[in-house]
Amino acid sequence: MKLSPHTMPVEPADLLIRLHNLVGAAVDVTGGRGYGEPTRWICHGCGVVSDMPKEDLLLFTRRKANGHASECRAAYHRLG
Numbered sequence: 478m479k480l481s482p483h484t485m486p487v488e489p490a491d492l493l494i495r496l497h498n499l500v501g502a503a504v505d506v507t508g509g510r511g512y513g514e515p516t517r518w519i520c521h522g523c524g525v526v527s528d529m530p531k532e533d534l535l536l537f538t539r540r541k542a543n544g545h546a547s548e549c550r551a552a553y554h555r556l557g
Contacts, residue, residue, distance in 0.1 A: 486521050493535065496542055498522045498549040506542050508535070518542035523551035 486503055488495070493516065494506040502522025508515055516538040517527040525545065527533060533541070 494539060494542070496546040498546045498551070500550055500552045502549070502552045504542050504546040504549070506535070506538050508538070518545070520545055520549055520551070522549055522553055524553070525549075 486505075489505065489507050491507045491509070492505055493508060493510065496504040496506070498504055498520060500522065502520065504518060504520045504522070506516055506518045508517055513534065516533055516535045518538055518541060519526045527538065527541065
């Protein structure tokens with residue numbers, strides 16, 4: 478039995494940007510592709526999601542996701 482990081486989850490259909498945190502876990506920005514459409518982010522390392530998941534524009538979501546990715550050291554592990 479060994480631990481392995483779950484760093485590359487399946488890409489959602491509405492994936493706009495995939496960043497990686499300090500240990501390589503994915504931080505996904507998802508949502509609408511048009512201007513003014515809401516976007517959100519989720520960290521697959523620690524499980525944190527956007528504080529305003531249906532209201533943020535891509536510009537703000539990208540900044541918040543990048544800020545989180547630059548500080549997060551969590552990596553979801555599963556037994557396998």
